[in-house]
Amino acid sequence: MARKQPTIADVARRAGVSRTSVSFALNDRPGIAEETKQRILAAAAELGWTPSRPARALSLGKAGAFGLVLAREPEDIGTDLFFPAFIAGVEVALGERGDGLMVHLTTPDRERSVYERLAADRRVDGVLLTDLRHDDPRPALVHRLGLPAVVVGQSEWGDGLTSVSLDDRPAYVEAVRRLAELGHRRIAHVEGPQEFRHAHRRRSAWEETLRELGLPEGPVLPGGFTAEGGARATRELLTLAEPPTAIVYGNDLAATAGLSVALELGVAVPDRLSVVGYDDTPLTRYTHPPLSSARADARGWGEAAARALDRVLAGEEVAHVVLPPAEFVPRASIGPAPRP
Amino acid sequence: MARKQPTIADVARRAGVSRTSVSFALNDRPGIAEETKQRILAAAAELGWTPSRPARALSLGKAGAFGLVLAREPEDIGTDLFFPAFIAGVEVALGERGDGLMVHLTTPDRERSVYERLAADRRVDGVLLTDLRHDDPRPALVHRLGLPAVVVGQSEWGDGLTSVSLDDRPAYVEAVRRLAELGHRRIAHVEGPQEFRHAHRRRSAWEETLRELGLPEGPVLPGGFTAEGGARATRELLTLAEPPTAIVYGNDLAATAGLSVALELGVAVPDRLSVVGYDDTPLTRYTHPPLSSARADARGWGEAAARALDRVLAGEEVAHVVLPPAEFVPRASIGPAPRP
DNA sequence: TCCGCTTCTCAAACCGGTTTAGTGTGTGCC
DNA sequence: GGCACACACTAAACCGGTTTGAGAAGCGGA
Numbered sequence: 001m002a003r004k005q006p007t008i009a010d011v012a013r014r015a016g017v018s019r020t021s022v023s024f025a026l027n028d029r030p031g032i033a034e035e036t037k038q039r040i041l042a043a044a045a046e047l048g049w050t051p052s053r054p055a056r057a058l059s060l061g062k063a064g065a066f067g068l069v070l071a072r073e074p075e076d077i078g079t080d081l082f083f084p085a086f087i088a089g090v091e092v093a094l095g096e097r098g099d100g101l102m103v104h105l106t107t108p109d110r111e112r113s114v115y116e117r118l119a120a121d122r123r124v125d126g127v128l129l130t131d132l133r134h135d136d137p138r139p140a141l142v143h144r145l146g147l148p149a150v151v152v153g154q155s156e157w158g159d160g161l162t163s164v165s166l167d168d169r170p171a172y173v174e175a176v177r178r179l180a181e182l183g184h185r186r187i188a189h190v191e192g193p194q195e196f197r198h199a200h201r202r203r204s205a206w207e208e209t210l211r212e213l214g215l216p217e218g219p220v221l222p223g224g225f226t227a228e229g230g231a232r233a234t235r236e237l238l239t240l241a242e243p244p245t246a247i248v249y250g251n252d253l254a255a256t257a258g259l260s261v262a263l264e265l266g267v268a269v270p271d272r273l274s275v276v277g278y279d280d281t282p283l284t285r286y287t288h289p290p291l292s293s294a295r296a297d298a299r300g301w302g303e304a305a306a307r308a309l310d311r312v313l314a315g316e317e318v319a320h321v322v323l324p325p326a327e328f329v330p331r332a333s334i335g336p337a338p339r340p
Numbered sequence: 341m342a343r344k345q346p347t348i349a350d351v352a353r354r355a356g357v358s359r360t361s362v363s364f365a366l367n368d369r370p371g372i373a374e375e376t377k378q379r380i381l382a383a384a385a386e387l388g389w390t391p392s393r394p395a396r397a398l399s400l401g402k403a404g405a406f407g408l409v410l411a412r413e414p415e416d417i418g419t420d421l422f423f424p425a426f427i428a429g430v431e432v433a434l435g436e437r438g439d440g441l442m443v444h445l446t447t448p449d450r451e452r453s454v455y456e457r458l459a460a461d462r463r464v465d466g467v468l469l470t471d472l473r474h475d476d477p478r479p480a481l482v483h484r485l486g487l488p489a490v491v492v493g494q495s496e497w498g499d500g501l502t503s504v505s506l507d508d509r510p511a512y513v514e515a516v517r518r519l520a521e522l523g524h525r526r527i528a529h530v531e532g533p534q535e536f537r538h539a540h541r542r543r544s545a546w547e548e549t550l551r552e553l554g555l556p557e558g559p560v561l562p563g564g565f566t567a568e569g570g571a572r573a574t575r576e577l578l579t580l581a582e583p584p585t586a587i588v589y590g591n592d593l594a595a596t597a598g599l600s601v602a603l604e605l606g607v608a609v610p611d612r613l614s615v616v617g618y619d620d621t622p623l624t625r626y627t628h629p630p631l632s633s634a635r636a637d638a639r640g641w642g643e644a645a646a647r648a649l650d651r652v653l654a655g656e657e658v659a660h661v662v663l664p665p666a667e668f669v670p671r672a673s674i675g676p677a678p679r680p
Numbered sequence: 681t682c683c684g685c686t687t688c689t690c691a692a693a694c695c696g697g698t699t700t701a702g703t704g705t706g707t708g709c710c
Numbered sequence: 711g712g713c714a715c716a717c718a719c720t721a722a723a724c725c726g727g728t729t730t731g732a733g734a735a736g737c738g739g740a
Contacts, residue, residue, distance in 0.1 A: 005460070005462060007725090007726055007727085008726065008727060008728095009726080017689075017690085018689065018690045018691075019690090019691095019726090019727080019728090020689075020690055020691080020728085020729080021688090021689065021690075022727095023727070023728055023729085024689090024728095024729095027728085030687095031687075031688060031689080032688075032689085033687080033688060033689090036688080036689085048460070049460075050457070050460035050461060051726080051727060051728095052398075052461070052462045052725090052726055052727065053403075053461040053462060053463040054394050054397035054398045054403060054462060054463070054725085054726080054727090055398050055695095055725070055726035055727035055728090056726080056727055056728080057394035057397075057398075057695095057727090058392075058394045058395050058398050058694095058695050058696065058697085058725090058726080058727070058728095059694075059695050059726080059727050059728045059729080060695085060727085060728070061695070063393075063394060064463075065442070065463075070424075072424075072428075074428070074639070077424045077425050077428050077639075078421045078422070078423075078424040078425040078621070078622065078638070079421070079622045080424065081418045081419070081421070082418070083418075083424070084410075084412075084417045084418040084420065084423070084445065085417050085418040087443060087445045088412075088414070088417050088445040088446075091444060091445050091446060095444075095446070095454075098457060098461065100442045100444065100463060101442065101443055101444075102405070102440045102441065102442055102443075103427060103441055103442075103443040104431060104435075104440065104441075105424065105427045105428040105431050106428075106431060106435070114435075117390070117438060120345070120388070120389075120390035121390060121392070121393040121438065122345060122392045122393060122394060123393040123394070123404075123405075123440060226622065227622050227623050227625065227626040228622075228625070228626065230626070231626045253622070253623065256623060256626070256627075257623065257626035257627075259628075260626055260627050260628030261626075261628070263603075263628040264628050264629075281418070282418065282419045282566065282567050282568075282593070283567050283593065283596060283597065283623075285567065285568070286567040286568065286570070286571045286596070286597035286600055286601075287596075287597075287600050288599075288600030288601070288603040288604050289604075298418070299414070299417075347695090347696055347697085348696065348697060348698095349696080357719075357720085358719070358720045358721075359696090359697080359698090359720090360698085360699080360719075360720055360721080361718085361719060361720075362697095363697070363698055363699085364698095364699095364719090367698085370717095371717070371718065371719075372718070372719080373717085373718060373719090376718080376719085391696080391697060391698095392695090392696055392697065394695085394696080394697090395695070395696035395697040395698090395725095396696080396697055396698080397697090397725095398695090398696080398697070398698095398724095398725050398726065398727085399696080399697050399698045399699080399724075399725050400697085400698070400725085401725070
């Protein structure tokens, strides 16, 4: 039973002015005497009045909200610890203005129609595109729909959108280098789904660093960013005739699962196997042994993405935003390569 | 550069009718000839018109969105795998009508003002209250604000709100019973923050079951639902003069951290220690050994909560909704108590 | 005294829908 | 022929804000 909220007319009546003046006073527009303005603001405060967002949205033609669509297969939902922090960052930027974030968690096959509805509804002013794939249809889609957007992650030629990126390569390069320094020569990779740009970038960073160091490319197996995939890939790698002495995973979830498979197979970490993850999830410090990983500022990323979208909406020509890269965080899960 | 969307007037012009008729046709209201209706719908489809949500919200006095406020300390953000699945469930119910969910991720000290703004703004029609604490101020707050709400979890006397609950006790009772059957007599608990109702319920389920079975109450230590807390509590428990032979944790995160501490201290699981978590996160099947846990249908919970809020908004007198309880999922992390 | 220029304020239109209170028209019935 | 009534449709008001264009009041200068 929502209590009836006061309207701008109530405030105007109470302050003895017109609705126009109330609106002007509230929005700090010139042409209102200081004394009148104070009287209006006082009246508003007494009535507990705040402008109605829907009404404001209608007359301004701005929804006052951003959209974030996450398309996941049901079984993969709830495996990603990146988003809560990212969303918290977005909230920091949005909250200042009282704007909000509409989150739509859907399945990949419905993704397209969610964006279409978001655009047709005019319920959001713009969207943040995450988890981009190669030849992702979304940049073209939002362009066709006239829906302002910002790409969260490295943009590709042809996206035509402002991007806010945080490079994950340096952390991989650093991890591989460190492993090489520790004497490892068979360094495997358990990759994420290669259709994702970031998964692909991680793989190529691993690959190129090995090449640069003159090391052979160890085996690569798909891990799908999941615990199950990580476990399966690890089991396969460790039962090879010549198993790798180090494995670099696409993310922490796969790496953590990999740690327990190693344990199960009696392969000591880091004595016989070194392990590296990515994401620096809260668990990494408390696995056994603590998992080496890479830290990216998800919160800052969210905030930067929201601010970039703000500026795109303001009509500015926004250059791509580049955030400080992810940092490699070595922990006890890596060690010197075992003597042959 | 949002392309200008067509309005209801454009559709009316194209179909050669009044705006009223377009509105009636779209909302399936009687008084429009079938032939006219088809003509109108065809015109709308050709123009790609969908009613503007802000305009609709304004005239209907309904925002067409629900709110979900998550208040976490920054360091605890991104540790909870419950919400993605819960949100996906909410989306199922909301998506049917094209409604959305506004997610606000904030800090505990700002929680109150977020609800106040949500109410004053009329940006959401109602809110879902999760993670309730004892004497939680939110039921009274939303009542004062006239903001319709549904409690996600067990309601307490005095809330005065419809609740949608999923009992987590049976899983704990079952876990403790099973441990007792396996011969355990010193069963400890690493509890979540007791100000949370669910954390408290879990603890009391453990306590009461032990009492019922005539077993001594093992030690209880705070684990804070975090990896760090779980690790610290486990270390403390395992270095007692008479350490427990089984530990029941408040959630999987703490339990997983507990597993690695046991390993680090050379305490074999499940030979010398049995471990139980809660939440059945994706990782449980791939820890070493696989973690016994409890499965709750977070997705179904979200869907049920959204539907209950729907009915509250429709003005129905809604009885508390009770979902099937969480189920204990035994895995290899539990085994017979060690011989003394 | 009249004029021009600020400064402050407001009536009315507008945003894009929904809803109320009608206005024709055609049909059935006495 | 006249009346009641259902049916198909519409003009105008409304939701609660913002914005435009104009008016009133005060003041200095010619």
